[in-house]
Amino acid sequence: QSALTQPASVSGSPGQSITISCTGTSSDVGGYNYVSWYQQHPGKAPKLMIYDVSKRPSGVSNRFSGSKSGNTASLTISGLQAEDEADYYCCSYAGSSTYWVFGGGTKLTVL
Amino acid sequence: EVQLVESGGGLVQPGGSLRLSCAASGFTFSSYAMSWVRQAPGKGLEWVSAISGSGGSTYYADSVKGRFTISRDNSKNTLYLQMNSLRAEDTAVYYCATLGSRGGHYMDVWGKGTTVTVSS
Numbered sequence: 276q277s278a279l280t281q282p283a284s285v286s287g288s289p290g291q292s293i294t295i296s297c298t299g300t301s302s303d304v305g306g307y308n309y310v311s312w313y314q315q316h317p318g319k320a321p322k323l324m325i326y327d328v329s330k331r332p333s334g335v336s337n338r339f340s341g342s343k344s345g346n347t348a349s350l351t352i353s354g355l356q357a358e359d360e361a362d363y364y365c366c367s368y369a370g371s372s373t374y375w376v377f378g379g380g381t382k383l384t385v386l
Numbered sequence: 387e388v389q390l391v392e393s394g395g396g397l398v399q400p401g402g403s404l405r406l407s408c409a410a411s412g413f414t415f416s417s418y419a420m421s422w423v424r425q426a427p428g429k430g431l432e433w434v435s436a437i438s439g440s441g442g443s444t445y446y447a448d449s450v451k452g453r454f455t456i457s458r459d460n461s462k463n464t465l466y467l468q469m470n471s472l473r474a475e476d477t478a479v480y481y482c483a484t485l486g487s488r489g490g491h492y493m494d495v496w497g498k499g500t501t502v503t504v505s506s
Contacts (some may be wrong), residue, residue: 307491320497321423321481326492364430366493375421375436
């Protein structure tokens with residue numbers, strides 16, 4: 276069982292927006308502004324999409340955005356494209372005992 | 387171009403040992419903390435271990451503490467993961483990743499991974 280809870284799957288049509296939630300506790304998501312999101316296509320390595328809750332690395336489309344409220348973080352993808360179909364994982368720093376915890380992953384299907 | 391290339395994976399019997407390597411290029415290796423993350427077949431990501439840029443500080447997940455040792459050789463731009471007392475549940479693809487610059491709490495650049503299979 277993963278430390279952070281994500282929906283197993285979400286779907287949307289091209290052009291639409293979707294949001295993936297990531298629920299933790301006050302010891303991880305709620306306690307630090309260190310939530311990151313990763314995209315993983317089948318058979319490929321994960322790719323950093325969002326860090327520090329809402330910052331986008333250079334080269335990542337501005338269609339990807341992140342936010343946090345309390346113990347729940349969210350990743351929003353606007354203007355869905357076929358290439359966005361992938362697994363998405365959230366991750367949170369959890370302090371100097373547990374360090375990092377991941378969510379179980381969410382499979383995004385672009386209909 | 388920043389590049390990380392893992393090697394050393396393979397098939398090992400339960401109770402055996404394996405050492406993974408991660409060769410880094412395209413950046414000042416010693417300036418970055420590094421991490422190992424694994425993914426069991428069909429499962430999600432699991433953080434395994436991390437090490438500071440100097441190598442003086444190391445961190446482990448409870449699931450591997452006492453069995454795995456992370457280290458680095460900054461003169462060779464290489465990260466290592468020594469895995470002892472391997473169990474079936476250690477079967478996974480192991481990725482190395484840079485941690486964010488200036489103490490960033492995220493995995494920035496990832497390698498393509500190396501596969502470890504623990505089975506008799």
